[in-house]
Amino acid sequence: MTFYLIGTGLNAESLSWEALKIIRKCKQVYLENYTVDFPFEKKRLERTCNKKIKELQREEVESEEFLDKAKKENIALLVYGDSLSATTHSELILNCMKKKIPHQVIHNASILTAISETGLQLYKLGKTTSMPTWKDNWKPDSFTEIIKQNQSIGAHTLLLIDIALDLEKAKSQLKESLEKNKIEVEKIILCSNLGVKSRIYYDNLENLPLRIPKPYCMIIPGKLHFHEQDFLEHL
């Protein structure tokens, strides 16, 4: 029996043909939905799979009880986007290796490549970073360090944003962090709902919209090739 870690891709119908065939033969299908903002309902995914899906809470994923079940029956865990983009999911596979549980990874589209819809060349992306939600006495801005590192080699930076953080607050946190760390940025790219109903904005931080459909992310461009510039201006 096997543990299948399956990427759902970016929308309710982007599961692969291969994944659909596997899901059909699984005794239980789980969904991890606490690390991302799903841009669609679980029900729509169930309709695509033609199968009931059980949502797992963070503690349940981390307890890994469902992994042990895979010793006796076929079990699938669905993960938004690609199956291994988040560290938590690599841990699951590592633990399968350690516990000798048969496992298979089914890849799918990820935000990490869907950002190519901006016209940016993916091979010029540097390290990816993320912005947490600030509290009154806790304002971590280590993501600016990654932006600086990437800028030092002319690379673009994908900035993922805590799912609890609304766009208006994200913009003000970014503004404060860039100023404090003396990072000069002209225009920023803001992506909404990539792979579902993609909308892309390219403007100064102040001019970017305040409300857009989730999920969203930002890109701080590094050195732009003129093809990239041309694309951004045609969006």
Place this chain on the structure above:
Amino acid sequence: MTFYLIGTGLNAESLSWEALKIIRKCKQVYLENYTVDFPFEKKRLERTCNKKIKELQREEVESEEFLDKAKKENIALLVYGDSLSATTHSELILNCMKKKIPHQVIHNASILTAISETGLQLYKLGKTTSMPTWKDNWKPDSFTEIIKQNQSIGAHTLLLIDIALDLEKAKSQLKESLEKNKIEVEKIILCSNLGVKSRIYYDNLENLPLRIPKPYCMIIPGKLHFHEQDFLEHL
């Protein structure tokens, strides 16, 4: 009518449910296969799609005649992996925007994220680079510049390899380039057939195998987190 740029994902059955529905309503389905090593036959893809697929040569893709057809009928171009990972394909979308041809991008799994099967954390990947096939009087090694840039910020480097280049030659080109540019690398990651029948090797350049199933790629690790190290040692 619409031009659909569709990622096939990594194997013959990784087309998405959404893509299969679109393909069904397309008048003509094309396949771009000159920039990559397909790890399966076109026939197998035709079986998944249940439709005839016409291969396009480089000149045909670049002439973009098929794009103009999309003004009158639904046309799909299938691309291995994700739809927009290669610069050529971004150009197609840019030209759709310029010519006002309706278009839609369908994402899928890509080698750029499937390398997560190595246990490396994708957010620590730096710029991607590629190694061309050397000729007697033409030995470009600019990919070493990217490796150096990534190493300066502790990032990993994905090194894509010209599809005409066999592994033995790729290894010797890499060895010569690293030595010439005084780049010290301990162990390298070699990936074969990711997403199809993945095999991953982690060893010194000399000890890596000489023949493995295509497609393959290499990763020059930057600074490894102990979780990444742990994963690599369990492979």
